Amino acid sequence: MKVTLLMAITLGGKIAQSSDHFPDWTGKTDKKFFMQQTKVAGCLIMGSTTYDTIGRPLPGRKNVIMTRSPESRANTYKPSELEFTKATPAEIVAQLSSEGFEQAILGGGAKINTLWAEAHLIDEIVLTISPLVFGEGISLFNKALELKLELKEVTTLDDNLVCVRYKVLK
Ligand SMILES: NC(=O)c1ccc[n+]([C@@H]2O[C@H](COP(=O)([O-])OP(=O)(O)OC[C@H]3O[C@@H](n4cnc5c(N)ncnc54)[C@H](OP(=O)(O)O)[C@@H]3O)[C@@H](O)[C@H]2O)c1
Incomplete structure (x- = not known):
């Protein structure tokens, strides 16, 4: 099963100002894109x-x-x-695969993204880049780690929103 990390990020590299920051800054186009991508996958992990x-x-x-x-x-x-689980990323992949899912969207936040990155279970990263800077805030991951990526696609979703798609090299 392919796992795609799909996140909205500011040009300043943040996914939120704080843990309880409601994600209302991303705009209509981003929300529509997120809805469409998660519906195609059929499964969203957060x-x-x-x-x-x-x-x-x-x-x-x-x-x-x-x-x-x-x-x-x-x-x-x-x-x-809806399922609440304390399973590990590997156990979640095994369960979702056995349920017939071929793709799942990993939708944040930073702590959960880090667990999946550390388990080497993110196959693809798709970011929508909003023309906004928070200064401080939460990054895509919350610990030191290294991922090597290959750029696959750059698209403009509207006049103000860029989408980048990377393959995670393993
Ligand atoms: N820009 C975007 O696209 C985007 C997308 C998603 C989220 N966000 C933002 O990100 C922020 C939340 O991110 P976050 O990093 O604070 O939280 P998070 O990753 O969403 O959730 C962290 C929580 O997951 C639970 N958890 C489950 N398994 C765990 C494990 N093995 N180890 C540790 N914790 C585990 C813990 O809560 P329990 O106490 O329940 O165990 C932990 O506090 C929000 O502001 C949200 O709006 C932005």
Whole structure:
């Protein structure tokens, strides 16, 4: 199963100003692109902090939420819509593959991105670059690590939004 890290980033290289920063700065085109990409994959994986900024599963796709305490989360949705899990990235890949998913979108935040990068399980990174600078904030990853990448595609999604697609070299 292919794992695509899909994130909106500022020109200053930040994904948010702080952990509880609601992602309302990315703009309509980015939101539409995110919705379309996650629907095509059918599955979206994110950290509990990111999920809490949204507060509900995104409809029409499976939402996998990584938390160290899934038992403390009330879940009234079907497992095909929302799952809280403490499984490792490798275990999540195995489970989603066994459910028939061929692609999953990894949707942040920095802590969860780092877990997946450290496990060498990110196959592709797609960034939409917003014309904005926060100065301080949260980066794509929250620890020192190194990924080698190969640029695959650069597109302009609208007059103000650039999208870059990289393959992660393993
Ligand atoms: N620009 C973008 O595209 C974009 C996308 C996504 C998020 N964001 C932003 O990123 C920020 C959140 O990022 P974040 O890095 O603070 O949080 P995060 O990565 O979304 O979630 C971190 C949480 O995941 C849980 N977790 C699950 N497994 C873990 C493990 N093995 N080790 C450690 N923690 C584990 C922990 O919470 P438990 O206590 O539940 O275990 C941890 O606090 C928000 O501001 C959000 O808006 C931006």
